[in-house]
Amino acid sequence: MSRYSYRHIFLFIILMLSVNTIAYGRTVIGRDDVNSILKRLDAELDRRTVYLDRRHEAIDSLKKEVNRNGISREEQLNCILQLGDSYKALNTDSALTFYHAGYNLASDNGLDSIALRFKLRAVTYLPLLALMTEASDRFESIDPEKMPEGLKGEYYDAARQMYFYIASYCLDYPEISDPYMKKSHDAQAKLLSFLDKDSPRFMLNQGEYFFYNQQHSKAQAILLLLLDRIPEEDNLYARACHLLADISKARGEHNAYIYYLALSAIADTRGATLEVASLQELGRMMYFNGDVSHAYDYLSTALSGAVECNAPLRIVQSSDIFPLIESAHKAELKKSDIRIYIVISIMAVLLIGLAVTLHILHRKNRQMNRMAMKLSEANGTKDVYISQFLNLCSIYMDKLTQFNKIVNRKLTTGKVDDLLKLTKQGKFIEEQSKEFYDVFDDAFLHLYPNFVSEINKLLRPEEKIELREGEKLNTDLRIIAFMRLGIEESTRIAQMLNYSVYTIYTYRNKLRNRAISRDTFENDIMNIKSV
Numbered sequence: 001m002s003r004y005s006y007r008h009i010f011l012f013i014i015l016m017l018s019v020n021t022i023a024y025g026r027t028v029i030g031r032d033d034v035n036s037i038l039k040r041l042d043a044e045l046d047r048r049t050v051y052l053d054r055r056h057e058a059i060d061s062l063k064k065e066v067n068r069n070g071i072s073r074e075e076q077l078n079c080i081l082q083l084g085d086s087y088k089a090l091n092t093d094s095a096l097t098f099y100h101a102g103y104n105l106a107s108d109n110g111l112d113s114i115a116l117r118f119k120l121r122a123v124t125y126l127p128l129l130a131l132m133t134e135a136s137d138r139f140e141s142i143d144p145e146k147m148p149e150g151l152k153g154e155y156y157d158a159a160r161q162m163y164f165y166i167a168s169y170c171l172d173y174p175e176i177s178d179p180y181m182k183k184s185h186d187a188q189a190k191l192l193s194f195l196d197k198d199s200p201r202f203m204l205n206q207g208e209y210f211f212y213n214q215q216h217s218k219a220q221a222i223l224l225l226l227l228d229r230i231p232e233e234d235n236l237y238a239r240a241c242h243l244l245a246d247i248s249k250a251r252g253e254h255n256a257y258i259y260y261l262a263l264s265a266i267a268d269t270r271g272a273t274l275e276v277a278s279l280q281e282l283g284r285m286m287y288f289n290g291d292v293s294h295a296y297d298y299l300s301t302a303l304s305g306a307v308e309c310n311a312p313l314r315i316v317q318s319s320d321i322f323p324l325i326e327s328a329h330k331a332e333l334k335k336s337d338i339r340i341y342i343v344i345s346i347m348a349v350l351l352i353g354l355a356v357t358l359h360i361l362h363r364k365n366r367q368m369n370r371m372a373m374k375l376s377e378a379n380g381t382k383d384v385y386i387s388q389f390l391n392l393c394s395i396y397m398d399k400l401t402q403f404n405k406i407v408n409r410k411l412t413t414g415k416v417d418d419l420l421k422l423t424k425q426g427k428f429i430e431e432q433s434k435e436f437y438d439v440f441d442d443a444f445l446h447l448y449p450n451f452v453s454e455i456n457k458l459l460r461p462e463e464k465i466e467l468r469e470g471e472k473l474n475t476d477l478r479i480i481a482f483m484r485l486g487i488e489e490s491t492r493i494a495q496m497l498n499y500s501v502y503t504i505y506t507y508r509n510k511l512r513n514r515a516i517s518r519d520t521f522e523n524d525i526m527n528i529k530s531v
Contacts (some may be wrong), residue, residue, distance in 0.1 A: 029256040037262040038294070041282075044269045045301060051233075052090075055272035059086050077102055077114055084121055089235070089273040091308070092128045099125075113148050120151070120158040127165035135162055153194030159187035160205075185212050200230050204240055216247050223247075238267035242278050258285055265298075274305035293367075336364050394496045397436060401498070433498045441472040444481050447530045454528045455480055458521060463514035475499075479507050484525050 065071070066079045080102040087095035099122040106115035119138070126135035139162060144155050167180035188205055195202040203226040210219035223240045230237050241264035248256035264278035283298030343357045445451060455477065456464040465476055473481065475497070482493045490504040497504070515521035 029253070029259045031255060034255050034258050034262075037259050037266075041262045041266050041269075042297075044266050045297075048269055048301075051270055051272040052274075055086065055090060059083065059090075062086065073105075073109055073111075074114075077106055077111070080105070081118065081121070084118075088121075088125055089271070091274070092125055095125060096122055096129070113151060116142070116147060116151060117154060120154050124158045124161045125165075127162055127169070130169070132166045132169065136166065153191060156187045156191035156194065160184050160191060163187065185209075188212075200226055200234075200236050203229075204236050204243075207240065208243055211243055211247060216250060220244060220247050232267050233270035234267070235271055235273065238264045238271065238273070238278065241267060245278070245281075258282065261285065274308055276302055276305060279305075336368065339364070394492060397433070397498060398495055436496075437473070437478065440478070440481075444485075445472060448481075448484070448528065451481065451484075451528065452477060455525075458516060458524050459514050460516055476507060476511060479504060480511065480525055483508075483522060484528055 062079050062083050066076055066083070071079075080098050084095045084098035084102065087098060099118050103115050103118035103122065106112075106118060119142070123135045123139045126132075126138070139159065142155065144152060147155060161184075163180045163184035167177045167184060170177040170180070188209055192202065192205055192209060195205065203222050207219045207223040207226065210216070210222065223244050226240050227237060230240075241260045245257050245260035245264060248254075248260060261278050261282040265276065265282055268276045268278060279298050280302040283295050283302060286292075286298060287295035340361060343360065347354055347357050448454075452465065452467065452473075459465065465474065467474060467477075478497060479493055482496070487493060490501050490508065493499075494501045494504045512518045512521050515524075517524065
């Protein structure tokens with residue numbers, strides 16, 4: 001009998017013993033365990049920026065390595081792949097940017113296998129940006145029969161994750177969601193045959209496979225074994241804990257369900273992951289348990305991370321319950337008012353209880369002030385939405401410019417002279433730029449209706465900006481508008497307005513010279529309030 005067979009028999013025996021242990025000697029997770037893990041989660045969330053800073057430091061090191069003199073092409077591509085993987089749970093746009101860059105570089109150098117690996121990584125995360133059709137089309141254009149054997153595991157892993165994301169968008173429509181979920185499960189079943197049977201990835205996918213096939217005890221056994229083998233900040237640890245939470249939910253074990261969701265959220269936090277599901281789901285549970293404060297904290301953190309990560313799926317999932325939490329908060333405020341009136345009545349009759357009553361009121365007011373501050377902070381996320389929208393517009397304008405250049409080159413070879421003349425006039429780019437300006441002007445002035453008058457207050461009387469009839473914003477005001485939205489780089493502004501970087505720099509310098517206070521002009525712009 002081969003070593004491979006002995007190893008599988010040993011793993012099977014361990015698994016069966018674990019199943020029996022869980023079935024007959026299961027440790028019950030009580031309310032004290034839940035309270036303890038929630039306190040630990042709160043402490044880890046307080047350290048969230050520390051973990052994110054560490055992730056960014058590692059990313060900065062990789063960026064330096066990519067541009068190091070003497071680095072080989074293969075080493076450079078490996079660094080780019082690591083950068084994409086580092087960003088995938090931190091900022092989906094950035095991850096896809098590096099995956100696409102790696103794909104283009106590998107393709108240009110004839111490294112087809114490496115290019116395919118980048119393509120698989122990209123299609124995996126396109127659904128997080130709501131690009132489901134594009135992801136599915138790109139993936140289905142890949143023929144698994146023609147790819148190297150060593151990439152088939154990555155192929156089926158990409159299919160598993162991509163189809164799962166697509167299905168998650170459509171959970172309210174089973175007729176759409178179920179076929180995609182089946183594709184995800186089928187891909188996972190095929191994936192298992194390509195993974196090292198002793199690897200953590202195999203154990204996780206095996207546990208997930210058991211769970212989806214209603215073999216909960218086997219799934220729980222292998223997942224608990226996995227938790228003993230990997231560090232807590234590992235993404236596999238977070239996924240394993242989420243699966244254990246799903247198993248507990250299926251069994252009706254309420255405390256265990258919350259416990260493992262919290263443990264998964266801790267792993268996500270320690271791993272500097274912004275695209276999360278556990279914290280989001282835990283926030284919902286806290287709301288349904290009547291813990292509105294924790295629900296708000298967890299869901300607002302999850303929503304903030306989803307916005308920063310630019311993951312529309314998580315944004316939708318986090319934000320749809322916020323109206324319910326707001327209603328609950330108003331109900332709490334109403335109850336507080338009633339209690340205050342009662343206390344005031346008691347104060348009039350029982351002067352001896354005055355000191356105790358004032359203490360209660362003070363405590364309640366502090367709680368309400370904290371909630372009001374958090375609601376005010378949540379309102380500021382609209383600026384982030386606008387920034388993401390502008391980023392997409394920037395990409396769109398860049399693509400139009402590239403398209404114009406390509407057509408121009410083809411025409412210079414002698415093809416279609418009329419079209420060459422049209423592209424040289426730049427009418428296509430001019431029309432698209434005008435449409436972008438109209439959309440941007442309307443959206444921006446909707447949020448900052450007094451923007452023009454506020455800017456003129458910052459300029460010397462003789463330098464005030466006068467708009468022509470029918471004009472909403474001009475070039476000066478659009479540049480200042482981008483600065484108000486936090487877009488400081490002249491290169492990004494130039495890209496979106498279709499000007500050269502030098503032109504933007506000149507405009508900005510002239511605007512500062514027109515200001516009443518040249519040194520504080522840009523800070524004064526940032527102090528302009530929205531609606």
